[in-house]
Amino acid sequence: MSDKKTTGVAPAAPAAPAAAARPSCLRGTGVTKVFGFGETRTVAVDHVDFDFHEGEIISIVGESGSGKTTISKMLLGLISVTEGQIDFQGKPRDISSHKKKNEYWKGIQAIFQDPFSSFNMFNKIDAVLLDCINMRGGKNLPKEEKVRLMTEACSFVNLKYAELTNKYPFELSGGQMQRLMIARIFLLKPKILLADEPTSMIDACSRATILDMLLKLRDEINMTIIFITHDIGLAYYISDSVYIMEHGKFVESGGADEVILTPKADYTKRLISDVPKIYEEWDLSTV
Amino acid sequence: MGKIMLEVKDLKTKYVTRFHEDVYAVDGVSLTIEEGKSLGIAGESGCGKSTLALSLMGYYFAPLHYMSGDIIVDGTNISGMKPDDVRHKILGNEIAYIPQAAMNALNPTQKIIRFIEDVIHAHDPKASKKDIYDLAKQRFEVLGLPPEVLQKHAVELSGGMKQRTVIAISTILSPKVLIADEPSSALDVTSQKMVIKMMRELMEKGFIHSMIFITHELPLLYNVTDDIMVMYAGQIVERGTAREMVFDPIHPYSKGLMGSIIVPEAGTRDQKLTAIPGTPPNLKHPPAGCRFADRCKYATAECKGATVAMKDFDNGRSYRCRYSVDHLREVYADE
């Protein structure tokens, strides 16, 4: 795999793979999350079904309050599922004990929205990366090997390990921190990466770098990426298939071109028409 | 050419940090806006666009300090005025300012009409409540806001409605210039669209005479303003009409910025996003030569040597780069 690394920039347009040909990686049936009880009972995610295939980039698009953060936490196993079942690589997911959770988390990892709050600011960058090596069972590797792995991970995200060593995360810019998060994923090499709004706190010009790196992860490691976003344009640009979420339900799903260019659900149509355009006239009369 | 509403000449302002270091956030900005026109300001976070918005009000408070330059609003130079005079005579009347979190500025214990009374009384203490109510009602109706809102408290309104109400309140005196700093970024897309629609109506109906709109969302800027100005490290690097800036940017930085636009339209997936490596320079010690040279892939040693002035080309466009327009266009075409 490491010899592939030299291929440079990832292709801009991801080729849509034939969904059926790829094995299922994460499948959910009737997944529901309810918070509170009695008067405060709120259904955040309401009986959703999904099927994510290996090596695909899947976007879950929703506005704030649609339940997309709740579903991402359920997928990660950070909060329990009230009802329904999640299958991981064809088998029902078992996260009943701390040990089993750790096993599950070797297969699924995450990048969060805010790079500034994703790092423990009291730990040096080396510690963050070493932690990943340890988690992959590399605790007893010789020091040079560990340094080599960290250097490799940093160069994957165009950072220089030598410049980062002994630094604290807050000494980096937001874009650099988010790239370091991707370096962490590169070291862990999980089957699935859940990226929860990874670019929303980042400037437009650094955004492209992050997106390119996600594509590179998919192409080089065959990682499945679940991309959670509120920006329908971003979802269209990066993903193979798109799930549109409203009030805890998926109102529409399918291939990216199909959903975005020929939307069927009213909500999807509205979402697309409300976003400013540059090629077509932006119709302001519809609100 | 229309009447000039706002003219800024070589404006310089700075921040003084807690450790008494100077940060030159706006470093020699000059611009003009004609009546009935709107100008968008784009750039990365930390490029000085929000500071420019604050500086243009002419009302400075720590840690922001005025250094030099002129701000001329409809023929009146306000840069030499006392802060209290600026607040009483200029703000609200000549210049209105709307920040991103404006909707959170409404005192929850008062009805909306009270804020409008406050704004009007600040400039005309004799105005009667009845007249104010009639004016406000008429203005709200024209802008498509239900007049019942006037009798409500801020907490009863949704985020988008609050933001639109604040904009209506701020522009009740029909200011010469409206400065809007990310007015719709905290809203969902539908509310954002309503805010934009209302701002367009304000312009069309002549309730505001000109507008400066600041956002990091380029597709939005493209749809709202006539002209776009790109800022980098406290300076303007390029200015042109919205269409020219989005489809034919000249400065390497604008080129990179425009290349990062993503919209849900056919063609987006085939486009190659451009990325600008590196980070903007520290404005405590801005670099001597071209400020973008460190991140520019076309830069040579010469770029870092001497400062570059704004150059005019085509029809009213200008840019700040050592290379000629033809050379840059040729380089871009080769890629």
Add this chain to the structure above:
Amino acid sequence: MLNTIKQVFRSPRFLIGFIIFALMLLTVIFYPLFVKADPLAMVGNGNFFKPGTYVNVSETVTANRYTLNVDVSGAAKLDRQLNESDRSKMADWLIRFGGVDEAEIDTSDSVALVELWKNNYSPDADQPGLISTDKKSFERLDKRIDEILSSSGIIIATEEEDGTLTESETIDETSYVNINDLATTQTFVLGTDNFGRDVLTELVAATTTSLRIGLIAGLIATAIGLILGLIAGYLGGLVDDIITFITNLFTVIPSFVILILISYSVGQSARGVGLVAMIIGFTSWTWTTRSVRSQVISLRNRDHVNLSKLSGHSMFRIIFTDILPYIASYVVMALILQISSGILAEAQLSMLGLGPATTKTATLGLMMNWAMQYSAHLNGSWWAYFPVILTIALISFSLNLMNTGLDQVFNPQLRD
């Protein structure tokens, strides 16, 4: 880290508080090194001796005598020895009870004043509105005036074997001794207390004990609050509900009442300094628990904690590396406030007579209690309680100032 400490010391509030507190600490540490006397030795036989230097009388008799030429006539002596407050006191009595017209009195003419006084003052006169201490103070003043008027040289006599007294020498009114010639003088900067103990030395010892009580109480309260807050905040759910319930229970019952009840029930004999400190500590943890809990709840949902979970770290590791460092500054501030309120709580308890049941150790509260029981505030012995009040005020002022200073640095919203 170093940068944070630098920032902390740049805050003027913290710096002022720190300097005051450090000066007090240094005094408390170094004073006993120079003054080795037992702080609770009963030096004075009697209570509330005024601040000042005490000279051995018999030594003044035998010491080298100097004659100074000063006017020793009665008028001059009265002028010298009756000070401004004595005179106004006399005038006051004469107007109120002696039936003398205000116009007749001239306090600058001491001879005329004394004459009026001698003619009108009688200790048996009806003095409505005067408490007995005041009445006694007028009697003492009257006696002093008599002494000033009568004395004209003191005769020193030696007692013969048969019991007769033989005059050996006379001490003139113009005789003086040099204070430097006297070997045994005793200076009480702050006088003595009701037990005749040197107040200054006692105060230093009491401050040491009170600071120790504050520290023990603060550490106990902060430790309990921190542990319960961490558990409740991080685990959430039922554990959180139970801990919150207990905390609320302790909050609604005024902790001072619990303090009094516990202090009372453990009995007089067992109530030492250590126990009082522990009682204070065990009743004041509630608000630390509440605030630590809310801090932890907001941290628990931060992405770095989620990421740490995803990295498979254990709960203890997450609490120690991902949560504790973030609330460390806050806990330090809470500790400072707990120390300050622990010292105040001890003072309050002791004032009520529920403090350490001992006369062997002094605390700031006990000093107040003793002074109050012996009516120091009524007989004008300010030195027995005022320095104690000032010390308590300075301690809590400096600690609170340090706390606000820290708050300014660590809480970005308060930054200017």
